[in-house]
Amino acid sequence: MRNFTADGKMLWSYRDSSALPMVPVLYKGAIYFTNGKGLVTALDMETGKEIWRKSALLKNATGSAGDTWSMSAGSGTLISSVSSDMKNNDYVVALDAKTGELKWSFRPDEMVYNILAPIKDGFVAFSDNTGKLYKLDLATGQLVYKVGPAKSGETVKSAMSTGGTILGPNGIAYVTSNVFVGDDTVNSLAETIMATLMGKKEGRVTAFNFSDGSFLWRESTGYEANNGAVIGKIGGRPALAIGVGTNPDLPSFFADQVPDNSSSLPEKKARVIALDAENGKQIWSHEVPAWHGWGAGETMLQVCLPDSFGNAAIGGDGTVFIGFQSGNLMGINDKDGNGQISPDEIASFNTGRCVQGTPAIAPGMLAYTPCHGLYVFKP
Numbered sequence: 001m002r003n004f005t006a007d008g009k010m011l012w013s014y015r016d017s018s019a020l021p022m023v024p025v026l027y028k029g030a031i032y033f034t035n036g037k038g039l040v041t042a043l044d045m046e047t048g049k050e051i052w053r054k055s056a057l058l059k060n061a062t063g064s065a066g067d068t069w070s071m072s073a074g075s076g077t078l079i080s081s082v083s084s085d086m087k088n089n090d091y092v093v094a095l096d097a098k099t100g101e102l103k104w105s106f107r108p109d110e111m112v113y114n115i116l117a118p119i120k121d122g123f124v125a126f127s128d129n130t131g132k133l134y135k136l137d138l139a140t141g142q143l144v145y146k147v148g149p150a151k152s153g154e155t156v157k158s159a160m161s162t163g164g165t166i167l168g169p170n171g172i173a174y175v176t177s178n179v180f181v182g183d184d185t186v187n188s189l190a191e192t193i194m195a196t197l198m199g200k201k202e203g204r205v206t207a208f209n210f211s212d213g214s215f216l217w218r219e220s221t222g223y224e225a226n227n228g229a230v231i232g233k234i235g236g237r238p239a240l241a242i243g244v245g246t247n248p249d250l251p252s253f254f255a256d257q258v259p260d261n262s263s264s265l266p267e268k269k270a271r272v273i274a275l276d277a278e279n280g281k282q283i284w285s286h287e288v289p290a291w292h293g294w295g296a297g298e299t300m301l302q303v304c305l306p307d308s309f310g311n312a313a314i315g316g317d318g319t320v321f322i323g324f325q326s327g328n329l330m331g332i333n334d335k336d337g338n339g340q341i342s343p344d345e346i347a348s349f350n351t352g353r354c355v356q357g358t359p360a361i362a363p364g365m366l367a368y369t370p371c372h373g374l375y376v377f378k379p
Contacts, residue, residue, distance in 0.1 A: 113160075130161075223245045298354060
């Protein structure tokens with residue numbers, strides 16, 4: 001854990017005794033994070049000094065799984081996630097932000113994996129890996145509702161998504177999920193694996209009323225969706241942005257002998273999509289040049305194994321900033337508003353390394369963390 005000035009001077013650093021798989025959260029002058037052993041730590045943002053360090057583990061939990069999930073904070077409460085088998089996070093837990101004391105735990109129907117858990121008006125929401133949306137009372141952990149991924153009366157064959165749920169200021173919860181295309185052909189575990197390898201998954205963004213969980217709309221993303229969307233303004237209206245596509249492969253033992261993006265490796269198609277936040281209608285879609293094989297810079301000794309894209313961020317001028325498995329950080333802005341992205345409406349910077357995180361935007365600054373470091377951009 002490191003803290004830098006805007007000019008790159010390191011102010012303090014903190015070294016944990018275990019891996020830090022999650023995205024930490026900043027809240028009321030402190031930074032909170034959970035390590036692989038299930039220990040939650042609060043540090044003073046200014047000094048890096050430890051405020052408290054407490055276990056988030058339940059009686060049957062063993063730690064926190066190693067994928068890149070996110071913590072949340074609000075109304076004096078932290079939301080973390082732990083695992084009963086160290087393979088996948090299957091419990092959502094709440095801790096007191098001041099003391100670190102465990103307040104409650106909740107086990108959803110399926111694992112939560114890359115959990116995103118927005119907090120609003122005394123409630124917390126999240127989705128499991130099938131795209132089912134849960135709303136809990138933040139104080140008690142009691143279930144208010146669970147809905148989806150299908151609307152009422154509909155049957156779908158869900159495919160795993162490492163996406164998540166975001167909550168807009170309009171009171172709408174947006175859930176990322178995947179389904180199998182031609183779902184009547186996918187019935188066994190072997191068929192599920194083959195369908196995944198053959199790219200027979202289709203992504204969806206579904207909108208639910210946060211208040212009562214009622215279904216509002218759904219939009220297909222075409223390619224599989226494995227990230228949460230982001231909400232902001234594009235073309236002057238509330239909009240969502242999300243990158244979708246086939247995830248990179250695990251690097252082989254011969255990765256150092258085969259160049260990145262070799263055409264001999266499996267093709268990974270991808271696109272970035274902007275949707276109207278109120279009705280889900282497409283604003284624009286940009287097809288990214290296909291990638292091949294594993295993520296940029298991956299080797300068997302240095303494995304990040306990201307999704308196709310990191311989560312996006314939307315700038316004040318409507319530019320969508322998003323990192324791709326090729327190592328490219330892209331800034332996309334439909335400046336003429338014609339619904340088409342031309343080459344001069346895309347800026348890119350290649351880091352040479354794939355990405356798992358989200359760009360962070362501050363006044364006059366954009367920070368970006370691919371799988372091997374930190375890049376900061378200024379005007």
